[in-house]
Amino acid sequence: MTLWGGCFEGETNERVRQFGDSISFDRRLAAADVRGSMAYAEALHRAGVLTAEELAQLVAGLEGIADEIASGELVVGAGDEDVHSAVERRLTERVGATAGKLHTGRSRNDQVATDLRLYLMGVIPRLREELGGLQEAVVDKAAQHLAVVMPGYTHLQQAQPMLFSHWLMSYFWKLERDANRLLDVEGRIDVCPLGSGAVAGTAYPIDRATLARRLGFSAPSENSLDAVEDRDFVAEMLMWAALLQVHLSTLAETLIVWSSTEFGFIQLADAYATGSSLMPQKRNPDTLELMRGKAGRLIGLAAGFLCTLKGLPSGYNKDLQEDKEALFDSLDTVELEVPLAADLIRTLEIDTDRMARACSDGLLATDLADYLVARGVPFRRSHFLVGQAVLRAEQRGVPLRHLTSAEYAAIAPCFGRDLYKVFDLRRSIAARSARGGTAADAVKAQIDEARRRLSAARRS
Amino acid sequence: MTLWGGCFEGETNERVRQFGDSISFDRRLAAADVRGSMAYAEALHRAGVLTAEELAQLVAGLEGIADEIASGELVVGAGDEDVHSAVERRLTERVGATAGKLHTGRSRNDQVATDLRLYLMGVIPRLREELGGLQEAVVDKAAQHLAVVMPGYTHLQQAQPMLFSHWLMSYFWKLERDANRLLDVEGRIDVCPLGSGAVAGTAYPIDRATLARRLGFSAPSENSLDAVEDRDFVAEMLMWAALLQVHLSTLAETLIVWSSTEFGFIQLADAYATGSSLMPQKRNPDTLELMRGKAGRLIGLAAGFLCTLKGLPSGYNKDLQEDKEALFDSLDTVELEVPLAADLIRTLEIDTDRMARACSDGLLATDLADYLVARGVPFRRSHFLVGQAVLRAEQRGVPLRHLTSAEYAAIAPCFGRDLYKVFDLRRSIAARSARGGTAADAVKAQIDEARRRLSAARRS
């Protein structure tokens, strides 16, 4: 039974029902829907539309349905077009005709917008907690491995020596931006559309500010038309998840490369790898590969929904129903994945020996140029002279430190006999002690700052 | 129980299992998987790897599983990582250790690529049939309404008079390109990867050409590495569906605009509309709106999967598992929607009266310019002079035909007294009789050509 059949003669085509019904996915809004209805019943009572008795009846009925939802007992049937219809149908079964008063001045347009916002306001604190957990795993791991030296890369080529902890902490800051962005989005979700009716507002004297407050929102929406058609917050959540997922994809890519036999820097715990059905030796970083691959999925969901919104005429349009599956898929992915990433970081085994052995002399070429700078050579010229040394070493097939003083002097007399002191990874690292650098103290300062932020976030 | 645990000590983490398992969606490949396994068992027998007895045992077991799948009896459990594991587990339950021989020289990498192609080769003929059905609905409707005149639009502004049938037939040709594209994609799906092993080919003397033929493929793949990593065909199907959906979205948009009170050109049958929970008078074209909105979804799925493929290193990567949900969602959408569009076209009610009344004199301005051309005025000048007449009529607030001869003559003497003959919609339409034009004969020729193509497609 639909909520709207009065002026219809023909039956809904079965394919149409299947195409348009949303009950298969919007049922996860059931608890929010009931909560919204309770607050709305109270508002109708305050507005003089419902008697105290009617209110009590509706609230009791809705509480019963809330219990059914919590226990999984609520049955939604083939006849239920969407979650709102299902709840209204069930309420009618429980309290009779009074149920028909609950929709007074309310439309599914303002109702679903409210439900979706309520739902998200429940999800976001959990997301924030999960993100914080991942950040904590990153910080703890970084704090534990402050002595581990490895090659830093740009262009996947060895660039300069770096602490493993410095590398890891680079992800803390990406996640910190993600956490920030989430706060921003949350602020825009925190607006209550209820009381906007179908499009033009409500004709009943609903106190919308109180209604909003009762549902935990900071404020009611300012324009009824905008209130029912606005899905910016869904688009924002999707874009938020897509960028977070991009971050995870780069973490995954880096670890996949590092877990290759050739790099051998890390090993995933068995719990995070899988084998091959054919090749008995395989330990594949499947989890990481999915983490990388799912970035495509989440980018597609965000772009797809923006495209759905593009060019819609003013007013609620049914196209907006496409918001839910995208949103739920995106958030489910992130909610499964973020704690998993935390576990994975925590259990990651690092082969410090392989990392150390991987460091080539080329990593210290910048230090060699800096050495010349200290001897008064302008940097651009130092850079060129060290480049020449690199070329010479390659031609001879030896590392930079194996070129003799004479060879260096032949390139330029400004190379002194003390140049060999630069071939020391720890010295290079220690030199990068300005804020944000890879020197141990700078990394410790980073970790302290990170912990300060995490605990501030926990307190807020 | 996994297929690969030999070298593993730790247990798989539960979140990892949930994140990586594909059984919830790849189970729809079960029938294809069994079919592929039967053919592979025969190939192993021909290669001397299985005895006739073993082959018989395996085939019997697989046939039993095929029956279980057909009847919905096959139970996949929490322990089944994917459809291949589930089928192998069940086969082991049925025939014991011999089941363990079926995977000889085969990997899930070549197996899943084969399954997915087999699955699509089953779906495509159905898609083609459904598309043909929609094209037929279009042609039939067009053939029935050859007398209906309406405004033709560009920029949603009235442009020139047009037959409704001409408008409708414009969709036939879009769908014809979709049907064509589908044939092209099908040709690239029709390649059998089985016998490519994990990545380097098979070490057993499998006759791959015969194996391919037995599965209904035209040829085996040419390079084992490419065979296991190629998902071009998935990307192509997704892009195919996205473009088809874009076509449907423009059909939907046009009909939505036309079903507004202000246009009033068409009315959806009640079966394709829905009402409002608040506003008793509403008859909303929900079906059309979803048809428009789902273009975003399908474009997102295509773009997202391309993004998943982007930048993968050579070889099978787990990221590819993202192919299935996107593909199934996309095809399910299209399979539900195309027949629905056909129903909707068939039952569409046209208000020929509103269409006729909507036609303004502006539609005939080009004809008026052509009238001047016939009197020797270069077209660019005629265009300008008629523009002046349009402006004059607007200033006076009358239609073009209500300007007097004197007023026309005042604009330019080349306007004759016989100019009023151009204010005839049917004359304008009849004049556009060159191939592809809106004249009734040209549209009939279009319809004939369309029917010829449809019946050729049915025969092939």
Add this chain to the structure above:
Amino acid sequence: MTLWGGCFEGETNERVRQFGDSISFDRRLAAADVRGSMAYAEALHRAGVLTAEELAQLVAGLEGIADEIASGELVVGAGDEDVHSAVERRLTERVGATAGKLHTGRSRNDQVATDLRLYLMGVIPRLREELGGLQEAVVDKAAQHLAVVMPGYTHLQQAQPMLFSHWLMSYFWKLERDANRLLDVEGRIDVCPLGSGAVAGTAYPIDRATLARRLGFSAPSENSLDAVEDRDFVAEMLMWAALLQVHLSTLAETLIVWSSTEFGFIQLADAYATGSSLMPQKRNPDTLELMRGKAGRLIGLAAGFLCTLKGLPSGYNKDLQEDKEALFDSLDTVELEVPLAADLIRTLEIDTDRMARACSDGLLATDLADYLVARGVPFRRSHFLVGQAVLRAEQRGVPLRHLTSAEYAAIAPCFGRDLYKVFDLRRSIAARSARGGTAADAVKAQIDEARRRLSAARRS
């Protein structure tokens, strides 16, 4: 001449140069680059790397280049790989070898990230101003037309009566969210990467906090690796622009539909329309159509850049060079379009008569249901009964108000003889006076609140 040729023997392939050079588009960063270099020179001086004399020399040289940029004199040549190389080359021409000291401890990796952020911090205040201008145009127009009544739509079907100003104000709030989002993004742009070196930090005692402050940034970045690889802010700007553009696309679509002959609600000023090369009567809303169409472009730019970021390994990668063209194209589009939208709103002509005549009785069906509610009928039942009346009116081909009392009574006795009072558009509108509703007072309150926000934004 490149900045890095020391260890290279072969020449760069010409196609490679063309493929990789960015000078054609990154030249717009020239002013920011010079500004960043001046601040960096001072920082090097404070760090004891440059003498006061060298600093003066460099600053003078850079000031000269700044003048060349401002006057358009700076010539970038085929040999300049990017804007940084061009500036360094020119500085060398001006001050000789000292120029080679400026790059001490600096990499193009931290330099370009700084330049791009500086550039955006210059663009954003302008964007904010432009957005504010559009919001103002909206508010002013709304304030001027408070008496105009029109149909409100959902599903492009007439829903409930609405003030034109209420419709227009719905865009104010979308733009207000856009303005908010811009503030959020700005906060994350406002971080200074300079002093992060190539990837591991700087080996010179640069005071990064002071350096950041000198460039107008609130703080230096916290991790040198993250600092050089972070392009979140570019992704965020692109997503920001895409969502703003989606809003503009829905405004455009609505106005396109309304400017059709059939709706006839508005007319674009001639300045915003174009004609047809063939059809003399055409006045096409090209500007609006491009506004709608460009949403695709901006969504594509955002999705494309996220896809570029996806799966990159840790560290600066050349892929990031793809950030600029997308960003510039996106912002240029928005900067051209937002003021244009403001002009267009300001000059929009509204046909209040057509709007009024378009209002059908169906718009008041909800009010009729509310009438029954006031007589004690539960809403769901009122809805059904009014639906029956709608159906009856349709069958008779008359508007709702032409059904007789007897006909209403035949549907249900609760319809009283006073029901006809509901057929009054202004009464319906006035009833929707709760916050955010379409009643004139509520809309005035909206406008006041909007003006309050605009002036607060101007003050901040």
Add this chain to the structure above:
Amino acid sequence: MTLWGGCFEGETNERVRQFGDSISFDRRLAAADVRGSMAYAEALHRAGVLTAEELAQLVAGLEGIADEIASGELVVGAGDEDVHSAVERRLTERVGATAGKLHTGRSRNDQVATDLRLYLMGVIPRLREELGGLQEAVVDKAAQHLAVVMPGYTHLQQAQPMLFSHWLMSYFWKLERDANRLLDVEGRIDVCPLGSGAVAGTAYPIDRATLARRLGFSAPSENSLDAVEDRDFVAEMLMWAALLQVHLSTLAETLIVWSSTEFGFIQLADAYATGSSLMPQKRNPDTLELMRGKAGRLIGLAAGFLCTLKGLPSGYNKDLQEDKEALFDSLDTVELEVPLAADLIRTLEIDTDRMARACSDGLLATDLADYLVARGVPFRRSHFLVGQAVLRAEQRGVPLRHLTSAEYAAIAPCFGRDLYKVFDLRRSIAARSARGGTAADAVKAQIDEARRRLSAARRS
């Protein structure tokens, strides 16, 4: 001067002009536009609209303009709205009022669709040639290095031994599908819209079949409305380029990983690498990184344009003007990149020694399982037993071949003393001799087949 000002009073707003004008990018259609106009002039003559003299005048004028375009002399000015206006303006300057007759029955709608198709029909043969060149480079390189053995990878983990040539040939087949797809698209481009007018067809007796043939098209379009609004071919080209670019991105990613110090399998020629402005030792694979990164750009262009098309109402809409920039950017990228990829493949240096040394015993685990299969052990059990051996070897920290016979026997007695023969990379490779496998003969057969196809393509 515009082509359409007759009914306009107001001047076009300057921002509107800038926003809407396309001359900055559509000027590259100039040659096609002139060619189309010449053929159209002839068609008008055949239709009796132009006299022989007028035709001669127009053709002479157009030929002159063609020369101006070829020599770069044609000046397009600020007043030229688009390429069609520019050519018409220039023609008027050259031949006077007769120029005004050329547009008889033609609209910019059918004109631009024709121009764009003509343009693409000129580009595609060049693209095909470039693709063929890259395929040839692949085949030649593969043919030269048939003796090179390397690890084959799945999940970036060593999987099975493989010939380098087999790896390289995997790209031949991807490119072959790209070439195939291009043929398919070309077939759908090869349709002539000219003679469709603005939307409803032409009122002049144009022989469209002859006109199409004169322009080198196989057939005229079948429906005038579809003809002017169809941009499927643009969407298809964009999707084609996106998928090609995805292929190139995976090639790039693989080579980037292989050119790391840790893999060290390949070295880019200096001509394809660039250095760092800070680190003197760097040789960065910039070209490859851009190749990877540009996949994002091309995917975004395709998705963005589909989004632009989504939900447009029937008829030509100005939104379609967004087709050109996307198309040109996409094709320019591909045209620069494909020959560059060919150069890069040709000059790639392979470190066969590093490749050989990288091969671990794990690569032969499948062969060890196959050894057990040959001794009658079901494959699934062999897989498990070899997995146990792998685990044992890892625990002892030795390669598989260093486990003693006793250790193997302890795992399972079916391991014989002859098992050590499997530790031979070439034996493993040679075993994979079925079609498509990595055995040298199979790869040679692949190369032969590839050459056969290339020369067939050249002949066609």
